[in-house]
Amino acid sequence: MDYFLQQLINSLGWGSLNALMAAGYTMTFGIIGLVNFAHGEVMMVGALTAFWVMVFLQLPFWLGCLAALLGSIVVGLLIERIAFKPLRGAGMISLFITSLAASFGIRTLFIMLFTDRVKPFPVPDFLKGVLLLGNLILFKKTILIVLLTLFFCGLVIYFVKYTKTGAAMRAMSYDPEIAGTMGVPTERIIVVVFAMASFLAGLAAIFWGIKFGSVRCSMGVIMVVNAFIASVLGGIGNVSGAIVAGYIIGIGETLFVAYLPDHLVGLRPLFVWIVLFVLLIFKPSGLFRPNIK
Amino acid sequence: MSNESLLQLDTVSSGYGKKTIIREVSLDVPAGKIVTLLGANGVGKTTTLRTITGQIAPFAGRLLFQGRDISGLKPHSIAGLGVGYSPEGRRIFGNLTAYENLLVVANRIKSKKIFRENLQWVYTLFPRLGERSHQLSDTMSGGEQQMLAIGRALVSKPMLLLLDEPSLGLAPMVVKQIAETLVEINQAGVSILLVEQNAKMALQISHYAYVMDNGQVIQHGSCEELLQDKSIADIYLGIR
Known part of the structure; x- marks a missing residue:
C-alpha cells in the first residue's frame, strides 16, 4: 500500500507536466483544427532559453523562468505566424503535415546547433529536500509544481469558461466562419490562444527542468505524444477535460512503469498508446464533451 | 423609395471559386424599413447575404453600407459597423x-x-x-x-439585421410569433433584410420586396404591387 501511495505521489509532478501541455494542445487543436506536433518544440525552446540564461549568463533562477516563458511564447507565436497562418482554412491534413515539418525542423535545427546532450537546469536550494509524511516521502519541488499547475490551470479554465474572449474561443472551435460574422476578431483570438498555450508550455518547460534537473533538445517528443492523446481523451477543445486527462495519463504512466518488472521498463511509452487504442474503440469522442462540432 | 438608404447593392456579382452564383444584383434597404428577398431554393438569396456579411468577396459591383464601400472587408469588421446576421440553418x-x-x-x-x-x-x-x-x-x-x-x-x-430563412422548419405558430417579433424589432429602429421562401409571412410584414431567380433580381416593388402581378405571384411566390 505504501508503495502504491508513494508512486501516486511521485506521479503527480509528471501528471502536472502532462496537464499543462494537454491544456495548451487542446486549445490550439480546437480553435483551428490543428494537430500541433510543434507544441513539444515550443516547450523545448522555452527550456533551452532558461538553460542559456541561467548557465551561460549566470543569471538568477527567476530570470531563467521568465526567459522560459518568454522564449516559449515568442516561438509559439512565430510558428503560428509563419507556418499556420498562411494555411488558414486549408484543412486538417495540410495543417497536420505543416506542424510535423515545423516540429522536425525546429528540433533538428536545435540538435545540429547544440547537440542532444543533456543540459543542466540549476534548481535553487529552496526547492530541494523532502517532507516526510509517515512512511511517505514528499518532494518539495513536486508540491510546488502541483500547486502552481493547479493555480494556472484554474486561471485558464476560468478565462475560457467565464470571459467573453473565452466564449469567443469556444465559439470559434465550433464554427469559426459564423463567429467572424458575429463580430469576433478571429485572427486576434487565434493569437491569444497561441500565446496562452505557449505560456503553459513554458511553464511545463520550467517544471520539467525542476523535476529532472536537466533539459535537452529532444524533450518535446514524448511530451507532445502524451499531450495529443490527453487532448483526445479529454474531448477535443475541452480545456478542463484535457487537464484531467493529462493527470490521468501522467499518473497512469508512472504507475504502469512502477508495476512493470524491471527489465520491461523500456515499455513505458506503450501506456499512452494503449490508452489511445482503448479510447478509440470504446469512446472516440473522449471522456468529456468535445468543444468542436 | 424616398428614404435614405442604409444598405445598397450596386450590380454585385458573386459566387464560389470561379463559379458565379449571383449576377449584377442591385438592391436597396432604406433606413427603418423591412425589405424582403424572395425566390425559390437555390436562386442565390443566401449567396447574396453571405456577400453582404463578407463571408465571400464580390467579383464585381459595390456594396455600400451607410454610403461606405464595404466590399472586401473582413466579416468581423462588417459586423462591427452595425450589421447583425442570423444565418441559414441557425448555426x-x-x-x-x-x-x-x-x-x-x-x-x-x-x-x-x-x-x-x-x-x-x-x-x-x-x-x-x-x-x-x-x-x-x-x-x-x-x-x-x-x-x-x-x-x-x-x-x-445593429442598425441592419440580416435574416436568412428564419421560418425554415418551424411550426406555423412559432413562425407567426417570430414574424410579430420582427415587426417589434423594426419598430425599435432596426432595419431588416429578410430572405424567405415563406413568401406569405414575408410579404405580410415587409415594406418592399425583391424577387430573385437564377442569380438575378427579376422583379421588385412594394408588397401590394408584387401580389397584384399575377405572373409573379403564381410562379415565384406560390400564393394566390
Whole structure:
C-alpha cells in the first residue's frame, strides 16, 4: 500500500507536466483544427532559453523562468505566424503535415546547433529536500509544481469558461466562419490562444527542468505524444477535460512503469498508446464533451 | 423609395471559386424599413447575404453600407459597423449555453453596461431565451434555437439585421410569433433584410420586396404591387 501511495505521489509532478501541455494542445487543436506536433518544440525552446540564461549568463533562477516563458511564447507565436497562418482554412491534413515539418525542423535545427546532450537546469536550494509524511516521502519541488499547475490551470479554465474572449474561443472551435460574422476578431483570438498555450508550455518547460534537473533538445517528443492523446481523451477543445486527462495519463504512466518488472521498463511509452487504442474503440469522442462540432 | 438608404447593392456579382452564383444584383434597404428577398431554393438569396456579411468577396459591383464601400472587408469588421446576421440553418454555437452564445457578441461591444442593456432587450423580445439562458443551446428546440440565432444577431443593437430563412422548419405558430417579433424589432429602429421562401409571412410584414431567380433580381416593388402581378405571384411566390 505504501508503495502504491508513494508512486501516486511521485506521479503527480509528471501528471502536472502532462496537464499543462494537454491544456495548451487542446486549445490550439480546437480553435483551428490543428494537430500541433510543434507544441513539444515550443516547450523545448522555452527550456533551452532558461538553460542559456541561467548557465551561460549566470543569471538568477527567476530570470531563467521568465526567459522560459518568454522564449516559449515568442516561438509559439512565430510558428503560428509563419507556418499556420498562411494555411488558414486549408484543412486538417495540410495543417497536420505543416506542424510535423515545423516540429522536425525546429528540433533538428536545435540538435545540429547544440547537440542532444543533456543540459543542466540549476534548481535553487529552496526547492530541494523532502517532507516526510509517515512512511511517505514528499518532494518539495513536486508540491510546488502541483500547486502552481493547479493555480494556472484554474486561471485558464476560468478565462475560457467565464470571459467573453473565452466564449469567443469556444465559439470559434465550433464554427469559426459564423463567429467572424458575429463580430469576433478571429485572427486576434487565434493569437491569444497561441500565446496562452505557449505560456503553459513554458511553464511545463520550467517544471520539467525542476523535476529532472536537466533539459535537452529532444524533450518535446514524448511530451507532445502524451499531450495529443490527453487532448483526445479529454474531448477535443475541452480545456478542463484535457487537464484531467493529462493527470490521468501522467499518473497512469508512472504507475504502469512502477508495476512493470524491471527489465520491461523500456515499455513505458506503450501506456499512452494503449490508452489511445482503448479510447478509440470504446469512446472516440473522449471522456468529456468535445468543444468542436 | 424616398428614404435614405442604409444598405445598397450596386450590380454585385458573386459566387464560389470561379463559379458565379449571383449576377449584377442591385438592391436597396432604406433606413427603418423591412425589405424582403424572395425566390425559390437555390436562386442565390443566401449567396447574396453571405456577400453582404463578407463571408465571400464580390467579383464585381459595390456594396455600400451607410454610403461606405464595404466590399472586401473582413466579416468581423462588417459586423462591427452595425450589421447583425442570423444565418441559414441557425448555426448557433451548440457547445455554448444560450447566454454564452450572446456573450460571444460582447467581443464587439464597448462597455459591459451596454451589453447588459442589450441583453435585457433581447430577453424582453424573446422571454424564452431568458428562461433558458443557462441551457446548452444544442439541446434547445428548433424554435428556441431560431430565437437564439436572431437574438445573437440583435444583442449588438445593429442598425441592419440580416435574416436568412428564419421560418425554415418551424411550426406555423412559432413562425407567426417570430414574424410579430420582427415587426417589434423594426419598430425599435432596426432595419431588416429578410430572405424567405415563406413568401406569405414575408410579404405580410415587409415594406418592399425583391424577387430573385437564377442569380438575378427579376422583379421588385412594394408588397401590394408584387401580389397584384399575377405572373409573379403564381410562379415565384406560390400564393394566390
